Amino acid sequence: MSRDLKPHERIFVGLDTPDIDKAAHLAKTLVGSVGGVKIGKELFTAQGPDGVRMAAGGAPLFLDLKFHDIPNTVAGAVRAAVHLRPKIVNVHASGGRAMMSAAAEAAREAAEDLGVERPQVIGVTVLTSLDAKDLEEVGQMGPPEAQVERLARLAQNSGLDGVVCSPREIALLRQVCGPDFLLVVPGIRPTWAAAGDQKRIMTPEDAVAAGADYIVIGRPIAAAEDPLAAARRIAADLDAAAVDA
Numbered sequence: 001m002s003r004d005l006k007p008h009e010r011i012f013v014g015l016d017t018p019d020i021d022k023a024a025h026l027a028k029t030l031v032g033s034v035g036g037v038k039i040g041k042e043l044f045t046a047q048g049p050d051g052v053r054m055a056a057g058g059a060p061l062f063l064d065l066k067f068h069d070i071p072n073t074v075a076g077a078v079r080a081a082v083h084l085r086p087k088i089v090n091v092h093a094s095g096g097r098a099m100m101s102a103a104a105e106a107a108r109e110a111a112e113d114l115g116v117e118r119p120q121v122i123g124v125t126v127l128t129s130l131d132a133k134d135l136e137e138v139g140q141m142g143p144p145e146a147q148v149e150r151l152a153r154l155a156q157n158s159g160l161d162g163v164v165c166s167p168r169e170i171a172l173l174r175q176v177c178g179p180d181f182l183l184v185v186p187g188i189r190p191t192w193a194a195a196g197d198q199k200r201i202m203t204p205e206d207a208v209a210a211g212a213d214y215i216v217i218g219r220p221i222a223a224a225e226d227p228l229a230a231a232r233r234i235a236a237d238l239d240a241a242a243v244d245a
Contacts, residue, residue, distance in 0.1 A: 007238035009035035010208060011231065012062050012184075014218030015055055018046030023055035026222060033231045036060030036087060038216050052084055060087040062184070062216070066124050068092035071102035078103045078121070082110035086119045088184065088214075090164060093123030093151035100158035120182055122162045123155035125169070128187035145169055152177055167202030167210065174211035186216040190234055204234050205241035 011034040015023040020043070027037050037059050039052050044065060047055070052063070063086040067074045074091055081089050091103045104121050111118035125148040126135070132143055140147055148169045153176065155163050162182025165173055170183055185207050207215050217234065224230035 005035070005213070007208075007242060008033055008231070008235035010212070010214050010238065011204075011221075011234060012036045012038045012060075012214055012216045013221050013227075013231065014038045014040070014064075014216060016040060016042055016218050016222065018042050020047045020051050020055055024057055026227060027055060027057050027059050029228050030221070030231050031057075031059060033228060033235065034221075035214065036062060038062040038064050038218075040064040041066075049080075049084055062086065062088040062090075062214075063119075064090060066090055066092055067103065068095045069099070071099045074099050075102040075106035078106040079110040082107060082114060082116070082119060085116055087117075088122060088182075089119045090122045090124055090184075091160075093125055093155045093160075093163065097154060097158045100155055100160050104159040104161075120161040122164055122182055122184055123151060123158075123160050124164045125151040125155075126166065128166045145172060149173065149176060152181075156181055162213070167207045167212070170202075170207060170210040170212050182214075183212050184214045184216065185212040186218075188215045188217050188220075190220055190237070192220075203237075205237055208238055209241060 013030055013034050015026060015037050017023050023043055037056055039055060043055060044052055063081055063084060067077045091100060100123060107119050107121045126144050135144060148165055149172060152163045152173050156177050164184045166187045167185055173183055188204050188207055191203055204215050221227050221230045
């Protein structure tokens, strides 16, 4: 776990919009008050790689494209992604060992070729919008926690730096994967924010206390009347919780 991070540095804000001006304005507004920005399929599909660069504006980038394909294709996608200088890039852990190993190796090779810092490659375990009933419908029996643990162990053994997991699996994965395995956690909702479409959620303070390295927060900040105030409020809550711990 990254214990040397300041509270606000643990926050990645989701720029979940196709509007590049809106995304860039939000990123610029939050500089210095959060740890970075998460850019996913919506903005990437609408604006492409150049749009990602413009929207992030140099902020630490979590490129949330969740690659999932045959190993060679995913390796090529990761190599291309390194040109965007992401701090974190992800793939679906359900793509299997060969795919994840290819992604990790591609990130290392591309970073060396470009002379840049290697991005951390993490695996998506079970989406936070899914619960046990949803998993059963697609043929995955058992509680979500069991599937998350299985995929996290596989990701670690495949050479990935960490995983994306829901808040409810943080303590479990910290126990089975150790202190240095990166845990990036969406499904974060302050007590004063609506849950939305997330089913497995937790407050920022509880998530970090449980062992999350980074927490991903979208609408509670991005859709707030004053995003900067919302981000600072969350960081202050994290700071207070750390002092009380």
